[in-house]
Structure formats: C-alpha cells, structure tokens
Amino acid sequence: AKSQGKASYCVFDPHMDDEARERFELERALRQAIQTGEIVPHYQPILHLETHEVVAVEALARWQTKDGCSLSPARFIPVAEETGLILPLGAALLRQACSDMARWRAELPQSRLHINVNVSERQFHDPEFVRMVTSTLEQTGLPATALTLELTESILLQDTDTCLSKLQELDSLGVRLALDDFGTGYSSLSYLSRLPVHALKVDRSFVSALTSTDLKARAQSEEIVRAIIALARALQLEVTAEGIEQQSQYQRLCALGADHGQGYLFTPPLPATALTRFLAQKTAL
Ligand code: C2E
Ligand code: CA
Ligand code: CA
Ligand code: CA
Numbered sequence: 375a376k377s378q379g380k381a382s383y384c385v386f387d388p389h390m391d392d393e394a395r396e397r398f399e400l401e402r403a404l405r406q407a408i409q410t411g412e413i414v415p416h417y418q419p420i421l422h423l424e425t426h427e428v429v430a431v432e433a434l435a436r437w438q439t440k441d442g443c444s445l446s447p448a449r450f451i452p453v454a455e456e457t458g459l460i461l462p463l464g465a466a467l468l469r470q471a472c473s474d475m476a477r478w479r480a481e482l483p484q485s486r487l488h489i490n491v492n493v494s495e496r497q498f499h500d501p502e503f504v505r506m507v508t509s510t511l512e513q514t515g516l517p518a519t520a521l522t523l524e525l526t527e528s529i530l531l532q533d534t535d536t537c538l539s540k541l542q543e544l545d546s547l548g549v550r551l552a553l554d555d556f557g558t559g560y561s562s563l564s565y566l567s568r569l570p571v572h573a574l575k576v577d578r579s580f581v582s583a584l585t586s587t588d589l590k591a592r593a594q595s596e597e598i599v600r601a602i603i604a605l606a607r608a609l610q611l612e613v614t615a616e617g618i619e620q621q622s623q624y625q626r627l628c629a630l631g632a633d634h635g636q637g638y639l640f641t642p643p644l645p646a647t648a649l650t651r652f653l654a655q656k657t658a659l
Contacts (some may be wrong), residue, residue, distance in 0.1 A: 401457055403439075404450055408463050413437045413450075415471045416643035419652065420490065420614055420636045423628050428656055430488035430522065432636060433471035434643045435463075455496045464497045465506055472514040472521065474646050479520065482653050490522045490552065495529050504543050511547075518548035522573065525551060527559030530569065538569070545570035552614070557602055567609055574606050576632065578617025584626045596626070603631050 407413050415433035422429050437445045454460040468491050475489035497503060511518050523544065530537055530553075541551060552573035553561070557580060576599055583595030599615075606613045615627045618637030627635060644652060 397453070400450065400453055401459075404453060404457070404459055404463075407437055407439070408459060408466065411466070412439065413463060413467070414646075415467050415474070416645055417471075417474070417649040418636050418643040419641055419649070420488075420634050421640055423615075423624070423632055423635050428487065428653060429634055430490050431475070431649065432490040432524070432643075433467060433492070435467055435492075436643070436645075451494065455494050458496065460494050460496050461500060464494065465510070467491070468507070469510050469514060472510055472516040475520060476514050476516040478650065478653060479516075481650075483657055486520075487653075488520050488522050488550070489516070490524050492524045492554065493529075495526070498525060498529050498537075498540070499532075504540060504547075507544065507549065508547065519550070522550040522552050524554040524575065526554050527556065527561045530565075531560070534565070541570050557598055563605070566605075571609075571611060573612040573614055574602060576602055576613060576615045578637075581615050581617045581623055581627070581637070582619065584623050585620055596630070599627070599630050599632070607631075 413435055416436045417431040417433055419428045420430040420432060421427065435447045435451065437447075437450055439445070451460070454463050471489050471491050475487065479485050479487055493503075500506075507521075507523075511521065530541075544551065550572040551570060552575055553566075553571055554575050555577040556574040558577045580595045580598050580602075583591050584599065586592045586595070603613050605611075612634065613632045614634040614636065615632045616636055618624050618627065618635045618639045620639060623637075624635065624639055641652060
C-alpha cells in the first residue's frame with residue numbers, strides 16, 4: 375500500500391545492510407526521544423580566566439535512554455541534522471536552556487550570567503529561526519542580552535546576504551554571537567570584520583596541542599592561539615578557550631591573553647541540578 379512508508383518496509387529488507395538498519399533504528403529512537411523529552415541540556419560553566427568568576431554556561435545536549443545508555447551528541451546531532459529533527463530538538467533545547475538560565479539569574483547573585491546555545495547549520499538556515507528565538511525569549515522571560523548563540527564558521531560561508539541579514543536581526547535584538555571551533559574552518563578576515571560577532575571560541579585541538587610532547591606542534595598551536603587572540607583584540611571580540619584539561623594549558627592561555635575558558639580542569643558539563651549547586655558554592659566561596 376502507498377501509506378506503507380518506504381522506511382518501514384526497508385527495516386525488514388534482508389538486503390539492507392547493518393549500517394543502514396542501525397541508522398534507521400537510531401532515527402526512530404531519536405524521534406521518540408524528542409517527543410518524550412529524553413534529550414536534555416547539561417551545562418558546562420565558562421570561567422573568567424583571571425578571576426575564576428563564572429561568566430556563562432554552555433548548554434550541551436545529553437540523551438540518556440530509559441535503559442541507562444547515554445549517547446554522545448557527536449553521534450545523534452548529525453542524524454538530527456540530516457533528518458530535519460534538529461528543528462524540533464534544537465527548539466526544545468533552546469527553550470529548556472533559556473528557562474533554566476532565567477531561573478538561575480533570578481535565584482542567584484550571578485545575575486549577569488549568560489547562556490551559550492549551539493546552533494547547527496540546518497537550524498540557522500531555517501526561515502523561522504529568528505522568530506523561534508524571539509518567541510522563546512519572550513516565553514521564558516530571558517533577556518536577549520543573556521543569550522549567546524554559538525555558530526560555526528561554515529554556517530557563515532554560505533548565502534552570505536541572507537546570512538548577514540539574519541545575524542544583524544539577531545544582533546539588533548541584543549543576542550550575542552560566538553564563532554565556535556574557531557580556527558578549524560576558513561573565514562576571510564574582511565568578512566569576519568563585517569559580521570556582528572561578539573566572541574571567538576578557540577577550538578580544543580589548539581588548546582590540547584599547547585602541551586603536546588611534539589614540540590613543533592606545540593610551537594605551532596601557540597602561534598595559532600596567539601594569532602586568534604590578536605585578531606580578536608583588533609576586532610574587539612572576546613576569546614573563550616574550550617577543552618582546558620591541564621593546569622599548564624590554563625597558564626599558557628592566561629599568558630597569551632585569552633579572556634574566558636571552559637574544560638574538565640574546572641568542571642565537565644553538569645546536569646541542571648548539579649549546576650545549581652556548583653553556582654551556589656561558587657558564590658559562597
Ligand atoms: P562543541 O560545541 O565544540 O562542544 C564542546 C565539546 O567539548 C562538548 O562535547 C564538551 O562536553 C567537550 N568538552 C568540554 N570540556 C572538555 C575538556 O576539557 N576535554 C574534552 N576532551 N572535552 C571537553 P559534547 O558535549 O560531546 O558535544 C560535542 C559536540 O556536539 C559539540 O561540540 C557541538 O558541536 C555538538 N552539540 C552538543 N550539544 C548540542 C546542541 O544542543 N545543539 C547542537 N546543534 N549541537 C550540539
Ligand atoms: Ca559549542
Ligand atoms: Ca566548540
Ligand atoms: Ca570543538
């Protein structure tokens with residue numbers, strides 16, 4: 375019958391290979407997990423490197439299944455993007471993150487905390503994106519200036535006019551924009567200077583190479599981080615270093631002049647309840 379979807383037929387097809395079958399199962403489970411709210415944000419604090427004050431938290435999606443498995447976003451976000459499920463998932467995560475942050479700002483003295491939310495390519499290019507962000511802010515009561523959207527460079531390289539006007543619209547709302555995984559993609563400097571971007575996030579690969587035993591790799595990453603920070607200074611952008619695991623990386627980043635940082639050295643991403651405790655302790659210190 376026509377109503378019988380191709381996919382549901384395929385799953386019983388003995389010729390379908392294991393990879394495609396697994397993929398189909400994952401898509402089905404993902405669809406269900408979004409409906410039942412099984413995918414929630416965890417939160418990783420971003421610290422001011424000199425004062426150790428928590429300036430923001432990054433929302434990172436976590437999928438804990440009922441049978442106790444947990445799946446990495448590196449595994450399910452790409453599937454969500456390819457299937458379009460990233461639209462409902464991304465909207466739900468943004469709403470949860472904004473409402474949690476509105477509560478933390480009301481409850482805790484760190485009333486200037488920011489929430490960083492990752493935005494995938496498919497989400498950003500959705501014509502409803504700006505409207506979705508606006509209504510989420512209205513409904514959760516979070517001020518636009520407390521929201522930072524993390525975008526990758528690749529998003530900005532396509533369809534530059536539409537993209538630029540979207541960024542300008544978000545900027546005029548007061549939403550802040552950070553370029554994620556900076557240095558791993560390709561941005562033309564003149565283009566970057568025209569974008570209403572507020573922060574650059576130095577990719578973890580450069581941070582970890584700062585303490586590599588390979589001295590050449592170490593010297594190179596040091597020069598790259600130095601160049602990113604100089605660029606940020608010239609354009610008056612903030613610099614956040616991600617994936618700081620070691621004290622020596624932290625010290626190099628401070629010396630090089632990075633503003634903010636996040637990483638296992640401080641804390642891994644935490645569930646909302648644990649983050650509430652983390653913030654309360656920070657204040658008590
Ligand atoms: P990302 O945005 O670059 O996030 C940073 C990743 O580094 C996170 O991995 C975080 O848990 C991990 N990390 C933080 N500190 C350290 C550290 O000190 N050492 C190491 N080794 N890793 C550290 P996670 O949570 O597995 O997320 C992976 C990627 O999945 C993210 O990379 C992001 O691109 C994507 N992602 C996660 N949540 C979302 C989401 O809600 N929406 C979208 N569109 N993408 C998301
Ligand atoms: Ca990110
Ligand atoms: Ca990143
Ligand atoms: Ca990264």
